[in-house]
Amino acid sequence: MADASYPSDLSYHEEHDWARIEGDVATFGITWYAQDQLGEVVFFDPPAVGKTVTKGEPYAEVESVKAVSDVIAPLSGEIVEVNTDLGDKPEAINEDPYGEGWMVRVKLSDEAEKDSLLDAKAYEASLS
DSSP states (O other): OOOOOOOTTSEEETTTEEEEEETTEEEEEEOHHHHHHHOSEEEEEOOOTTOEEOTTSEEEEEEESSOEEEEEOSSOEEEEEEOGGGGTOTTHHHHOTTTTTOOEEEEESOGGGGGGSBOHHHHHHHTO
């Protein structure tokens, strides 16, 4: 299990999702807090490449030993890549939520949306 961390190079959605924005493409995943609340992740049900996601709406499901939870899109756009490794190794979401545990890459449809995301300090403050 990874140690609690909230990297400062990421942007955060209040629903415990992160985005690593590189130009007009963003990588999405769930935060350390989210995976800690879920417990051991046993299955990731990804969306299809080409699917459109909407900020604040569910785009995938994560199943843990405790529950099935929706994964919320921190930004809107079109899915251009899915982390297929999670099919065989869903525990990467627990072990490395900001690295190997990434979920999808999205071509952003509205780059201005990123202005509404939280930085690491604001996200961490929202947890207390």
